[in-house]
Amino acid sequence: xxxxxxxxxxxxxxxxxxxxxxxxxxxxxxxxxxxxxxxxxxxxxxxxxxxxxxxxxxxxxxxxxxxxxxxxxxxxxxxxxxxxxxxxxxxxxxxxxxxxxxxxxxxxxxxxxxxxxx
Amino acid sequence: xxxxxxxxxxxxxxxxxxxxxxxxxxxxxxxxxxxxxxxxxxxxxxxxxxxxxxxxxxxxxxxxxxxxxxxxxxxxxxxxxxxxxxxxxxxxxxxxxxxxxxxxxxx
Numbered sequence: 001x002x003x004x005x006x007x008x009x010x011x012x013x014x015x016x017x018x019x020x021x022x023x024x025x026x027x028x029x030x031x032x033x034x035x036x037x038x039x040x041x042x043x044x045x046x047x048x049x050x051x052x053x054x055x056x057x058x059x060x061x062x063x064x065x066x067x068x069x070x071x072x073x074x075x076x077x078x079x080x081x082x083x084x085x086x087x088x089x090x091x092x093x094x095x096x097x098x099x100x101x102x103x104x105x106x107x108x109x110x111x112x113x114x115x116x117x118x
Numbered sequence: 119x120x121x122x123x124x125x126x127x128x129x130x131x132x133x134x135x136x137x138x139x140x141x142x143x144x145x146x147x148x149x150x151x152x153x154x155x156x157x158x159x160x161x162x163x164x165x166x167x168x169x170x171x172x173x174x175x176x177x178x179x180x181x182x183x184x185x186x187x188x189x190x191x192x193x194x195x196x197x198x199x200x201x202x203x204x205x206x207x208x209x210x211x212x213x214x215x216x217x218x219x220x221x222x223x224x225x
Contacts, residue, residue, distance in 0.1 A: 037214075046205065046216060046217075046218050046219045047154075047156075047162065047205055047207075047216040047219070048216070049207075049213055049214040049215065049216065052212075052214070060212040060213070061213075062213045063119070063213060096161055096162075100209070101167075102168075103152060103164075103167030103168050103171065103209075104150070104151075104152040104164070104167055104207055104209040104214075105152070105162075105164065105207065105209070105214075106164055106167075108161040108162060108163070109161065110160075110161055111161050
């Protein structure tokens with residue numbers, strides 16, 4: 001059974017780069033059956049799709065974040081990662097990684113809280 | 119971008135009630151829509167995929183319908199554990215977009 005777990009710093013300073021990793025277990029990140037993505041949720045607000053990456057390496061990003069976002073895969077570690085540069089307080093949120101099948105995002109990590117503050 | 123307009127934003131109901139939540143897409147998305155349930159402090163959980171297919175393990179009181187631009191999630195008889203926030207998500211085209219959410223509260 002596929003499981004995902006986010007990891008990374010819980011506190012990031014303004015203007016710095018937020019870096020998170022999602023470790024996939026119970027399956028191969030190279031599988032063509034899944035694609036991988038990041039979603040975030042600011043405190044008390046709704047869900048925002050950040051971006052996705054496919055086994056082919058193709059990436060798709062939310063235009064509102066595109067200039068600051070990079071999603072990549074490390075097949076040797078069965079992990080994928082999120083980098084968000086030039087963060088501000090508006091980037092404070094719970095960040096989820098997820099695996100998608102043809103029906104959309106299926107398996108989710110438990111989420112990790114990232115606070116942007118000096 | 120495809121906008122997903124979800125309604126209502128909040129809903130008060132009683133155990134045993136039948137409730138319906140709607141998502142409207144700003145353009146046609148075929149049946150590329152899922153419904154998610156989120157409880158406080160937890161990750162979203164997919165209930166419905168492909169607009170009307172029930173996720174394995176999800177109670178049959180949950181059902182989805184629709185295609186194109188209008189979609190509904192119906193809970194046929196509310197149970198205490200169903201009080202949560204519900205979101206739709208379209209994955210027809212990028213960027214994928216969520217509805218604003220519907221908070222289902224106990225009356």
